[in-house]
Amino acid sequence: MEISLLASGSKGNSIAVRKNGHTLLIDAGLSGKELSKRLRQVVIDENSIRALLISHDHSDHIKGAGVACRKFNIPLFITKSSYNAVKKRLGKIDKLNFFQNGYPFQFNKLLIEPFAVPHDSHASSCFRINDTETGRSLAILTDLGYPTRLTIEKIKYVSTLILESNHDMNKLINSSYPWSLKQRIKSKRGHLSNTQASKLMKRIIHDELENIILAHLSEENNEPELAYKAMEKVLTESKAKCNLLVADQYKPTGIIKV
Numbered sequence: 001m002e003i004s005l006l007a008s009g010s011k012g013n014s015i016a017v018r019k020n021g022h023t024l025l026i027d028a029g030l031s032g033k034e035l036s037k038r039l040r041q042v043v044i045d046e047n048s049i050r051a052l053l054i055s056h057d058h059s060d061h062i063k064g065a066g067v068a069c070r071k072f073n074i075p076l077f078i079t080k081s082s083y084n085a086v087k088k089r090l091g092k093i094d095k096l097n098f099f100q101n102g103y104p105f106q107f108n109k110l111l112i113e114p115f116a117v118p119h120d121s122h123a124s125s126c127f128r129i130n131d132t133e134t135g136r137s138l139a140i141l142t143d144l145g146y147p148t149r150l151t152i153e154k155i156k157y158v159s160t161l162i163l164e165s166n167h168d169m170n171k172l173i174n175s176s177y178p179w180s181l182k183q184r185i186k187s188k189r190g191h192l193s194n195t196q197a198s199k200l201m202k203r204i205i206h207d208e209l210e211n212i213i214l215a216h217l218s219e220e221n222n223e224p225e226l227a228y229k230a231m232e233k234v235l236t237e238s239k240a241k242c243n244l245l246v247a248d249q250y251k252p253t254g255i256i257k258v
Contacts, residue, residue, distance in 0.1 A: 001017065001018070001019045001110065001129070001131045001134070001136060001138065001257075001258040002017075002018045002019075002255050002256065002257050002258065003015060003016065003017050003018070003138060003160070003162075003255070003256050003258060004016045004018075004042045004044065004252050004253050004254065004255050004256065005162065005213060005215060005247040005248075005252060005253045006030070006035065006038035006039065006042070006252045007029065007030055007034075007038060007248075007249060007250075007252065008142075008215045008216055008217070008247035008248065008249060009060075009216060009217060009218070009219065009247075009248075009249035010060050010216075010218060010219070010249075011029075011060060011219075011249055012029035012030045012034075012060050012063070012064075012249070013027045013029040013060055013061050013142070013215075013216065014026070014027050014028050014029055014030055014035060014038070014064075015027060015140065015162070016039065016042070016044055017110070017129065017138070018044065018048070018255075019108050019109055019110055019131065020108060020109060021048055022048055022050045022108045023044055023045075023048040023049045023050060024049075024050060024051050024052075024053060024107055024108070024110070025049060025051070025052045025053065025068065025074075026052075026053045026054075026055065026127070026140065027052075027053075027054060027055055027061040027062070027065075028052055028054075028061070028062065028063075028064040028065040028067075028068040029059070029060040029061045029062065029063055029064060030063075030064045031063075031064050031067070032064055032067040032068060032071050034064075035064055035068060036071075038251075038252045041251070041252055042252050042253075042254065042255055043255075046072060049072045049074055050074060050107070050108070051074050051075050051076075051077060051107060052065060052068055052069055052072075052074055052075070052076050052077065053077045053078075053107075053112070053127070054076065054077065054078040054079075054082060055124065055125050055126065055127070055140075055142075055143065056082055056119060056121040056122070056123065056124040056125060056143060057082040057085040057086045057121050057122050057123075058121055058143070059089075061143075062082075062086050062089070062090070063089070065086075065090055066089070066090035066091040066092070066093060067091075069090075069093055069094075069095070070091070070092070070094075073094075074095065075095035075096070075097050076090075076093050076095065076096055076097065077097045077098075077099050077105075078096075078097075078098065078099070079098065079099060079100065079101065079114075079122075079123040079125060080098045081122040081123040082121070082122050082123050083096070083098065084122070085121075085122045099112075099114055099125075100114070101114045101115050101116040101123070101125050102114070102115060102116070109131065109132050109133045110129050110130065110131060110132065111129070111130040111132055112127055112128075112129050113127065113128040113129070113130070113154065114126070114127055115127075115128070115150055115151070115154050116150070117141075117143070117144035117148065117151055118144055118145045118146060118148065118188055118189050119143045119144050119145060119189055119190070120145075120184065120187075120189040120190065121143075124143055124144065126139070126140055126141050126142070126143075126144065126151070126154070127139070127140045128140075128154045128155065128158065131258065136159040136160075136258050137157070137158045137159050137160075137258070138158060138159065138160045138161075138162070138258045139154065139155040139158040139160075139161050139162065140162045141155055141161065141162065141163050141164060142162065142163070142164040142192075142215050142216045143164065143191065143216065144164065144191070144192060145187055145188040145189045145190045145191065145192075146188050146192070146196065147192075147196075147200050152200070152203060152204060155204055156204055156206075157206055157208065158209065159208060159209065159210050159211070159258050160209075160210060160211040160212075160213070160256065160258040161204075161209065161211070161212050161213070162213045162215050162247075163192075163197050163200070163201070163212060163213070163214060163215065164191060164192040164197060164214075164215055164216045165192065165193070165194050165197040165214040165215070165216070165217060165222070165227040165230070165231065165246075166185070166191035166192055166193060166216050166217060166218050166221070166222065167185060167186075167191060167193050167194070167217075167218045167221035167222045168193065168194050168221060168222050168223070168226045168227075169186070169193050169194075169195060171220075171221045171222060171223075171226075172185060172186060172193075172218075172221040175220055175221050176220070177220070177221070185218075185221070191216065191218075194222065194226060194227050194230040194231075195230065197214065197227075197230070197231065198230045198231055198233070198234045201231060201234045201235075202234055202238070205234070205235070205238045205240055207240075209240065209242045210242050210243060210258075211242060211243045211245070211256055211258070212231065212235075212242055212243070212244050212245070213245045213246070213247050213253065213256070214227045214228065214231060214244070214245070214246045214247065215247045216247075217246065217247070217249075219249065224246045224248075227246055228244065228246050231244055232244060
């Protein structure tokens with residue numbers, strides 16, 4: 001299994017997961033044109049795309065979903081409540097599939113385990129993806145206000161972790177955002193801060209964890225260096241040897257082997 005974070009942030013999110021020459025897109029918060037551009041940048045053939053999986057109904061995750069499904073002629077996998085919230089924005093979807101949090105399903109040789117997380121959307125899902133051929137696993141953990149017990153259980157012992165590190169608390173409090181928005185972001189249905197991400201990592205770090213990709217950074221309320229240093233401190237204290245990367249809003253990561 002290989003991955004690339006094509007875009008990560010409040011202006012659009014998308015992740016490509018590739019296995020045996022087939023590609024699964026997770027979220028499509030980019031225009032069709034921009035999504036194709038990012039795929040070309042990491043040399044992923046559009047013809048390899050087999051499905052689109054949606055985490056939740058916020059526009060930075062779904063605004064290009066309908067276009068992507070029609071452009072690539074692929075099925076959409078989404079929760080029913082998320083679909084009902086955005087079906088007018090999606091437009092016509094010929095191949096529609098509903099999944100439920102807590103019920104795993106298969107894609108290619110990948111077992112996808114969706115699980116519910118606390119966020120201010122209709123039904124937010126994060127994912128653990130298990131490679132049934134190699135035994136390796138990926139967890140995608142973004143857009144949540146805090147890690148529940150279920151969350152912690154689901155992300156234990158993964159090989160690669162995509163982890164939200166949305167904001168630096170001091171920068172958020174002193175930002176130009178209205179107080180109501182600040183409260184939303186730092187609430188239990190908001191986003192993980194750098195500090196929360198670091199504390200979570202202390203609880204789940206293990207020797208087989210090879211890659212941590214910090215994701216969904218706020219452009220105004222965070223800086224890549226702040227997120228990186230906060231997590232680096234935890235890894236240094238734990239004597240961990242895993243790779244640490246920060247995903248970008250405007251350019252994809254390289255291909256990362258899970």
